[in-house]
Amino acid sequence: MWFIYSCLLILLFEFQVSFAAIPVDSSSYAIGRRRYYIGLDKVPCNQAVEICRRKSMRLASIRNERENNDVYRFLSQQNYNGGAFISAKILSYGNAWSWLDGTLVNYFNWNSGEPNGYDETERCVQVFIKKNTLVWDDHSTIVANSYICESMTDDDNIQIDNRIGKKYYLGNEKVTYFGAIQYCEDMYMTLASVRNAEENSALHHLILTKGIKGHRSWISANQRVGSTNWLWLNGSDVEYFNWDQGKPSNEGLGENCITVSEKEQQAKWVDAPCDEKNYAVCEKLDSKKPDSKRNIFLDVKTSDLSLKLNIDRK
Known part of the structure; x- marks a missing residue:
């Protein structure tokens, strides 16, 4: 019965999105x-x-x-x-x-x-x-x-790390995982992917700088119900992890999203229910990197179908 109920609540969507980032022109000016x-x-x-x-x-x-x-x-x-x-x-x-x-x-x-x-x-x-x-x-x-x-002009919340070619942005309100996707989209960024130890270190530095020790923040890794594989929003496999001790645990059989928090002087990862409310870590990719079309795979609850993402459905 639970399996049938889960299938009714969760739909698999395939999206395609293309990024063509242009850096903000130097003639832009901060007012207010x-x-x-x-x-x-x-x-x-x-x-x-x-x-x-x-x-x-x-x-x-x-x-x-x-x-x-x-x-x-x-x-x-x-x-x-x-x-x-x-x-x-x-x-x-x-x-x-x-x-x-x-x-x-x-x-x-x-x-x-x-x-x-x-x-x-x-x-x-x-x-x-x-x-x-x-x-x-x-x-x-x-x-x-x-x-x-x-x-x-929330520049105080942005951590720039030229070594990894990314800008990380830390949201200032707690939202669900799907809310975090929308939050980052509204900032014209994307929910962060953390693909190696260097990027995880940069994320840890942002958490320390912004003083949110003890709080969790969403990154974009998610897992289909019933699967053991973790995927980034573009559909690629998560190959780097920095799990906290005893994680992933999938306690309650619904922890299909990933949060990060500061622990042991690192950004440690914890699996969590996607409807839990946490901060969002957004990222802006280096605009000099080649543009790409990305297939986004998500298990989306029916209650989240109203997301107004900047994406084109196939």
């Missing part, structure tokens, strides 16, 4: 808690979303007056007086506007007479400076424009 970049190569708004993502950024959102003032300051510093896309887009039904993450826009600073819906294609938003403020205007989805990318 965000780093902004102005793309002067004019593109349609949907293409701007992808360009920002490839820079490990996102098309900017402006959720309140303070952030509107921040973008105004940024464009003023760049001496830029033209229009530029932000991520607000009108929904296909009604007159509501939403951000990239699906949340509704509840702050606006429309220019006089806007939005006017001049034609059916004006479903995006551009911003521009007018009389010492930043105003909004609805804009066509097919007419090219400049765009503003943003990223959070």
Whole structure:
């Protein structure tokens, strides 16, 4: 009966994802808690979303007056007086506007007479400076424009290790394993893989630096129910382990994900239930490494099917 129940809850999905990371341009500037970049190569708004993502950024959102003032300051510093896309887009039904993450826009600073819906294609938003403020205007989805990318300036949480060609980022909230995948995706990173002792050492240093001794953090290794093999998110076998003593134990027959924590001056690994809540270790691969298409295999519970990962299903 338990086997049948498990089969009903767990579905195997095959995903394919391609990474084409572009380093954040040196002309990006930190304003407030965000780093902004102005793309002067004019593109349609949907293409701007992808360009920002490839820079490990996102098309900017402006959720309140303070952030509107921040973008105004940024464009003023760049001496830029033209229009530029932000991520607000009108929904296909009604007159509501939403951000990239699906949340509704509840702050606006429309220019006089806007939005006017001049034609059916004006479903995006551009911003521009007018009389010492930043105003909004609805804009066509097919007419090219400049765009503003943003990223959070949480640099204090990022550990850079040039020896391994990776940047590790330690999340600041506890989430499930599947929540950790989404958390890293939202940061335009990926849940970390730890493939050798050097990378494990770098991860240990990050844990010590950020003062989370005694707490567990997710890495991306997972195990299909009923299997003894551990896989990374790209479907490759886990060949390096640094198990804590007596691990993996699979206590309760549901510990199909892996956490790391500081112990004995190392980052020790422990198998854990995937619905347990821990911090997430994200990583950004060295952008100079070759791009690759990756097959992602996951045992996903039906309750986790709402994940909005940046992936294409086969």
